[in-house]
Amino acid sequence: MTIPLSGRDVAQKVAEQFPKAVNLCDGACLWVEPVSIVEVARYLRDTPGLDFDYLVNLTAVDFWEHFEVVYHLVSIKRNHSLVLRCQLQGRQELVMPSVVEVWRGADFQEREIYDMLGIRFSNHPNLRRLLTWEGFPGHPLRKDWL
Amino acid sequence: MALKTEPIVVNMGPQHPSTHGVFRMRVTFDGEIIKDLEPVMGYLHRGVEKLAESRTYTQFIPLTDRLDYLASMTNNLAYVLAVEKLGNIEVPPRAQYLRVIMAEMMRISSHLMAVGFMINDMGAFYTPLLYMYREREKLLDLFEMVCGQRLTYNYMRIGGLSHDVPPEFLPALKKFVTEMPGFIDEYDQLLKENEILLARTKGVGILSKELAINSSASGPVLRGSGVKWDIRKADPYLVYDKLNFEIPTGTVGDIYDRYWVRMVEMRQSVRILEQAIEQLPAGEVRTALPHLVRPPCGEAYGHIEAPKGELGFYIISDTGVAPYRCHIRAPSLINLTALKDMVVGRMLADAIITLGSIDIVLGEVDR
Numbered sequence: 001m002t003i004p005l006s007g008r009d010v011a012q013k014v015a016e017q018f019p020k021a022v023n024l025c026d027g028a029c030l031w032v033e034p035v036s037i038v039e040v041a042r043y044l045r046d047t048p049g050l051d052f053d054y055l056v057n058l059t060a061v062d063f064w065e066h067f068e069v070v071y072h073l074v075s076i077k078r079n080h081s082l083v084l085r086c087q088l089q090g091r092q093e094l095v096m097p098s099v100v101e102v103w104r105g106a107d108f109q110e111r112e113i114y115d116m117l118g119i120r121f122s123n124h125p126n127l128r129r130l131l132t133w134e135g136f137p138g139h140p141l142r143k144d145w146l
Numbered sequence: 147m148a149l150k151t152e153p154i155v156v157n158m159g160p161q162h163p164s165t166h167g168v169f170r171m172r173v174t175f176d177g178e179i180i181k182d183l184e185p186v187m188g189y190l191h192r193g194v195e196k197l198a199e200s201r202t203y204t205q206f207i208p209l210t211d212r213l214d215y216l217a218s219m220t221n222n223l224a225y226v227l228a229v230e231k232l233g234n235i236e237v238p239p240r241a242q243y244l245r246v247i248m249a250e251m252m253r254i255s256s257h258l259m260a261v262g263f264m265i266n267d268m269g270a271f272y273t274p275l276l277y278m279y280r281e282r283e284k285l286l287d288l289f290e291m292v293c294g295q296r297l298t299y300n301y302m303r304i305g306g307l308s309h310d311v312p313p314e315f316l317p318a319l320k321k322f323v324t325e326m327p328g329f330i331d332e333y334d335q336l337l338k339e340n341e342i343l344l345a346r347t348k349g350v351g352i353l354s355k356e357l358a359i360n361s362s363a364s365g366p367v368l369r370g371s372g373v374k375w376d377i378r379k380a381d382p383y384l385v386y387d388k389l390n391f392e393i394p395t396g397t398v399g400d401i402y403d404r405y406w407v408r409m410v411e412m413r414q415s416v417r418i419l420e421q422a423i424e425q426l427p428a429g430e431v432r433t434a435l436p437h438l439v440r441p442p443c444g445e446a447y448g449h450i451e452a453p454k455g456e457l458g459f460y461i462i463s464d465t466g467v468a469p470y471r472c473h474i475r476a477p478s479l480i481n482l483t484a485l486k487d488m489v490v491g492r493m494l495a496d497a498i499i500t501l502g503s504i505d506i507v508l509g510e511v512d513r
Contacts (some may be wrong), residue, residue: 105362
């Protein structure tokens with residue numbers, strides 16, 4: 001069985017390394033500050049014992065007053081998993097640092113989030129709409145789109 | 147005398163027979179050597195994730211059929227498993243076994259198409275493919291027996307199945323299970339040591355183990371690169387922990403390895419089917435649930451090993467009758483991430499079979 005790691009345990013380790021990065025944690029998830037996502041991602045991937053080498057799923061959710069970007073991570077080496085999340089306040093000019101340099105698998109998924117929810121990923125090598133065309137009005141998966 | 151050369155950009159698709167649907171590759175060539183490749187998709191985008199937000203949990207099941215339409219039953223399964231995880235819903239044992247049977251039949255059918263079309267792309271025009279259609283036809287007859295449909299089944303329900311299988315189904319399936327290994331032998335005889343197949347696939351379209359993991363590849367693409375990762379073993383769902391089967395892995399990560407993994411997986415699926423038929427218990431196939439399913443507030447990520455890779459549904463509930471958010475982790479889309487790395491430096495004809503070996507279905511790529 002894939003063992004879900006507790007957000008609290010991982011939060012402790014991350015906070016030792018990056019004191020300002022951790023926002024919140026509970027039994028299942030770990031919320032980090034958007035600006036420190038890349039360093040946390042690299043730490044989670046490269047630290048022995050954590051070894052989160054595989055980004056399974058990357059998506060975002062519109063909660064009206066804030067957006068949340070959700071990373072589902074798995075370690076193929078150790079067969080455990082973690083849910084990493086970032087909160088973005090507001091509805092305009094949303095920017096997240098891209099994690100493509102850490103996990104290549106984020107490439108299309110970040111483009112899809114940009115297309116569907118309008119969150120821009122800074123440092124993404126090719127941030128263009130993935131499923132709709134350039135010039136498509138709005139971002140369809142936003143709750144106020146329809 | 148040095149001739150001045152310049153790269154040329156060619157649009158492969160969206161209307162190209164070997165792209166398996168409306169998929170476009172923007173390829174930059176230097177002569178016939180590929181310098182760059184960019185997949186362009188979205189021609190079949192129907193906004194399934196948005197549609198989920200305005201349908202009840204049960205009404206969304208038929209839409210999942212239209213994602214990977216060559217493996218509809220596994221899409222149904224992944225979705226209902228995610229909802230059941232969210233709502234803590236128990237499924238009767240008979241339904242669990244029948245779900246395994248359906249999923250493995252679907253895997254054989256999907257792999258037959260994957261291998262057949264890949265060889266078709268290679269230039270073996272329809273001869274091997276028609277052999278594989280022959281067996282897929284038998285599987286489709288079985289599915290028709292179960293739920294009256296041949297392509298979009300809508301058979302799974304939250305809490306079980308829509309109805310039990312008819313009495314003539316199990317004898318027919320047993321007959322298929324005894325025949326199938328012979329048919330796979332036949333394909334092996336035809337293909338395994340075929341000079342042209344080996345020349346076109348060995349050492350072509352190589353995806354290294356490290357890149358496969360880093361680019362989130364899954365399914366036969368990941369296993370072909372030598373990573374022993376199968377969700378049926380790594381995070382068992384249904385009754386897979388009670389069944390014996392092996393996970394094939396490739397060594398080089400080339401097209402041949404992906405082809406080989408699929409062939410072995412078909413044999414393993416037959417093995418699973420044999421055991422599941424033997425262990426199949428009697429009883430109910432559906433838990434009694436309210437007409438409108440309203441899972442408690444929360445979220446769940448349910449995933450299964452679909453024929454094409456890890457198919458996941460990430461569902462958030464706000465206790466309403468419809469999901470607040472439903473995200474589909476589509477293996478076909480994410481497996482395309484590393485396509486460029488597999489084909490740069492090779493010729494155009496290699497790009498076509500590399501794409502064929504990834505086995506995409508555009509309904510799932512675009513959603």
